[in-house]
Amino acid sequence: MAAPQSSPRRVAHQMLDRITGEGRLMSELLAAGALDRLEPADRARAQRLALDTLRGLERADRLLERHLRKNPPLSVRNMLRLATVEICMGGDAHGVVNEAVAIVGQDKRTGALKGMVNAVLRKIAAEGPAAWVKLRVPRLPKWLRAPLVEAYGAPAVAAMEAVHFATPPLDLTPRGPATDVAAAVGGIVLPTGSVRLGAAGQVTSLPGYDSGDWWVQDAAAAIPARVLAAQPGEAVLDMCAAPGGKTMQLAAAGARVTALDLSEARMARVAANLARTGLQATLVVGDALEHDGRYDAILLDAPCSATGTIRRHPDLPHAKDGSDFGALIDLQARMLDHALGLLKPGGRLIYCTCSLLPDEGECQIEEALESHPGLVVDRDALARPGVDPAWITPEGGLRLRPDVWAEQGGLDGFYIACLRM
Known part of the structure; x- marks a missing residue:
């Protein structure tokens, strides 16, 4: 048969x-x-x-x-x-x-x-x-819902779950003027500068794809590079680069970017994205904990639970149970320590994770400040277009949640902090 x-x-x-x-x-x-x-x-x-x-x-x-x-x-x-x-x-x-x-x-x-x-x-x-239509909005599994309720309260978690249940829009990071890209693809410009489409269809058929006028990147994921504010000619390390959205942002700003990632296959995607957009970066496949060099600025988007991306990746709560999060938290701390050692005097580092768990965000920064005398959080770096001061946390980072801009489709959950030695 x-x-x-x-x-x-x-x-x-x-x-x-x-x-x-x-x-x-x-x-x-x-x-x-x-x-x-x-x-x-x-x-x-x-x-x-x-x-x-x-x-x-x-x-x-x-x-x-x-x-x-x-x-x-x-x-x-x-x-x-x-x-x-x-x-x-x-x-x-x-x-x-x-x-x-x-x-x-x-x-x-x-x-x-x-x-x-x-x-x-x-x-x-x-x-x-x-x-x-009469049933409640689906809830996160208990292993994840319980710590989130403890961190943010039940009403906030319910608001996040409502966003998770809806089909998310598509966000683009424009290489040039956002208004031009929005007009070409029929989207809107978000306060932070990303372009959002409600129903995109086939991405590769959208105007500007072949010419590299934009790349797909959630609006929250685009904020860390904007907070870093790379300057032309600066030596910048994108420490966990794949799939390359932040690398392209840094390169478009004129920085001399080194993109580092452990996965050769994932780095191939970075190379393809750079080729499509006509941007340049030095690509290095290797272990971030063994990398050496000196940089004016570093962007560390650390490996994490990815719990902030559930609105786009609803498979995560059903494929994972949280048992590996402890190892991830330890890895984040080690990577942050190593990254700080790669900064030139006066350099700055963006630490970020696409996680909703404070242990992967706020707690990491609090512990880093205790462990590294002279390390400070640069709150002024967070004053970027569209960033709501209400998102700033007590230790000086940004906490983004899915229920931010819920009426427009929400955001991925992210934690972002700018550190200076």
């Missing part, structure tokens, strides 16, 4: 199985070619189906538990989840149900359950859409 033909739903289902069953991140699956079997037009649809399902997983499970006598195997549950989310979000119930039944039926391990899948999904098609 010929192998079943790939389709967006089938591939989305396979990705869900690997994320929820194997703890794989979607970025890993995409890098490994999860979408390669699909035609280009279907790749975005498969990814969207998987992301929508992950965002709506709690609601889907609440609807399904009304019709399931016992818990089916994970692969079958994931097919039910995907179909439930698609139906409740306005998908064609007939087509969704038929393909879901076919996918389950074609697998020898689950084929006997296709009748159950058909019966449950027909009930979902009849009752689900009306019930869907």
Whole structure:
């Protein structure tokens, strides 16, 4: 028998199985070619189906538990989840149900359950859409929600979860005037200078992509380089550079940029992005803890839990459980110590993480200040266009949360601090 033909739903289902069953991140699956079997037009649809399902997983499970006598195997549950989310979000119930039944039926391990899948999904098609909108906004898992509630309070976390549940907009960092890029792509200019689009479609087809007029970068992720404010001719180290958004910002400012990253494959993306935009940087593949040199300024976007990116990466709470965060926090401290030793006298360092956990942000800076006599936090560096003084934390960093500018689609969670020796 010929192998079943790939389709967006089938591939989305396979990705869900690997994320929820194997703890794989979607970025890993995409890098490994999860979408390669699909035609280009279907790749975005498969990814969207998987992301929508992950965002709506709690609601889907609440609807399904009304019709399931016992818990089916994970692969079958994931097919039910995907179909439930698609139906409740306005998908064609007939087509969704038929393909879901076919996918389950074609697998020898689950084929006997296709009748159950058909019966449950027909009930979902009849009752689900009306019930869907009455359910609460899906919550973060307890392992992550509890420390965030402790840090920010339950109302703030609920506001973040509401942003997580919505499909995020697309942000671009312009190489030239933001107003020109916004006019070309049909976006708006955010107060910090990024350009935001509500529905971008295929990124590579947007005006200005081929000519390198902009690159994709969340508006929060663009702020650290703006706080660094690299000057023409300065020697600047982008210490964990991939995929290169900050490297391009620094190079566009005229700095002599060294982009450092441990991954050769990820550094290839940096090289490709630089080539498209016509910007230049020295690329170094290596361990940041072993790097040597002297720099006027350093940008350390340290490896972290990435909990601030859940609005764009809803797979993270389902693929991770927080067990590796302790090792990350230790690595951040060691990298920050090493980076400070690479600064020229009077130099400045931006420490940032795309994390919502204070242990990866505020606490790191407090401990660094205690460990390094003469080290100070430069609060004045934070006075950049669009930066709200309310975001400044007691120790002098910036705390960005997903519920910032929620009406416009929110921001990634980030922590940013500027240090001077």
